[in-house]
Amino acid sequence: AQSVTQLGSHVSVSEGALVLLRCNYSSSVPPYLFWYVQYPNQGLQLLLKYTTGATLVKGINGFEAEFKKSETSFHLTKPSAHMSDAAEYFCAVRISGGSNYKLTFGKGTLLTVNP
Amino acid sequence: ETGVTQSPTHLIKTRGQQVTLRCSSQSGHNTVSWYQQALGQGPQFIFQYYREEENGRGNFPPRFSGLQFPNYSSELNVNALELDDSALYLCASSLATYEQYFGPGTRLTVT
Numbered sequence: 001a002q003s004v005t006q007l008g009s010h011v012s013v014s015e016g017a018l019v020l021l022r023c024n025y026s027s028s029v030p031p032y033l034f035w036y037v038q039y040p041n042q043g044l045q046l047l048l049k050y051t052t053g054a055t056l057v058k059g060i061n062g063f064e065a066e067f068k069k070s071e072t073s074f075h076l077t078k079p080s081a082h083m084s085d086a087a088e089y090f091c092a093v094r095i096s097g098g099s100n101y102k103l104t105f106g107k108g109t110l111l112t113v114n115p
Numbered sequence: 116e117t118g119v120t121q122s123p124t125h126l127i128k129t130r131g132q133q134v135t136l137r138c139s140s141q142s143g144h145n146t147v148s149w150y151q152q153a154l155g156q157g158p159q160f161i162f163q164y165y166r167e168e169e170n171g172r173g174n175f176p177p178r179f180s181g182l183q184f185p186n187y188s189s190e191l192n193v194n195a196l197e198l199d200d201s202a203l204y205l206c207a208s209s210l211a212t213y214e215q216y217f218g219p220g221t222r223l224t225v226t
Contacts, residue, residue: 004157034214043119043205043217044158090157102148102171103207103215105157 002027002093006106014114019063019078021109023091026072033074034092034103035065044090050074061085086113117142119208119218127224128196136191136221138206146170147189148215149181152203164189193223201225 007022025031032051036044048059055067061084065076074091088110092103120139128134140147146165150158160173164183178194187208193200201224207215 036217043219044207046214046216049214092157101146101209101215102160102163102173103150103158104160105150107155107157 002031002095002104004091004093004104004106006089006091006109008109009107010110010112012112012114013081015083016080019076019081019085019111021076021089021091021111023065023074023076023106024072025074025091025093027093027095029095032094033065033067034094035059035063035074035076036090036092036105038088038090038108040087047076047089081111081113083113083115086111119206119216121204121206121218121221123221124219125222125224127226130196130198130225132196133192133194134196134223136193136204136206136223138189138191138208138218140187140189140206140208141216144208144210144216145187146209147183147187148207148209149189149191150205150207151175152205152220153199154202158205161191196225198225 003026005024034049035047048057050057050067058064063078088108090108091106122137148163149161152158162172163170167183180192183189203220205220207217209215
């Protein structure tokens with residue numbers, strides 16, 4: 001079974017500051033990892049994903065994440081926060097094999113951006 | 116290309132009633148997954164349909180059931196509604212192993 005832990009249910013940064021949202025996972029098989037963003041009263045939008053290959057992945061809106069197997073982590077970063085980044089962010093894991101493609105999500109991190 | 120759509124957007128039901136939620140998958144996608152997102156929580160996997168067959172189920176009781184149609188659209192049915200069923204229900208479609216694209220969700224309130 002797989003699981004996801006997101007450290008910090010709420011992160012607050014100033015506009016222009018570095019954004020760092022933490023995600024650690026547990027999986028008995030090599031994982032696929034995802035970050036999704038959810039704006040108020042909306043569904044989830046995929047920011048980026050790691051499947052195989054390069055461990056540093058770039059996504060939309062200037063976000064990137066690095067897969068670190070030794071640390072079982074997949075932290076999300078953005079060099080400079082913008083007001084429009086304020087939203088809830090979810091890390092998710094999926095097993096890389098098998099026929100069931102379910103995603104297991106963390107509890108989410110609410111990002112607020114202060115002017 | 117049309118994205119994932121869900122209907123209705125909101126609905127209010129009474130405890131003990133039954134509800135049906137609908138999802139239209141993105142064009143070309145053959146897999147639909149349903150998730151329940153309680154307030155302040157991450158989405159929880161309910162079940163998944165692949166080419167009209169159930170392809171995995173999460174830890175939800177049998178009163179949660181579903182269907183996938185030949186055009187790959189899907190329904191989620193919940194019988195004997197309980198107060199704890201109040202949540203945002205998300206549908207996601209994908210082409211088999213590729214990433215899942217989510218709809219805007221249906222907000223269900225059980226009173």
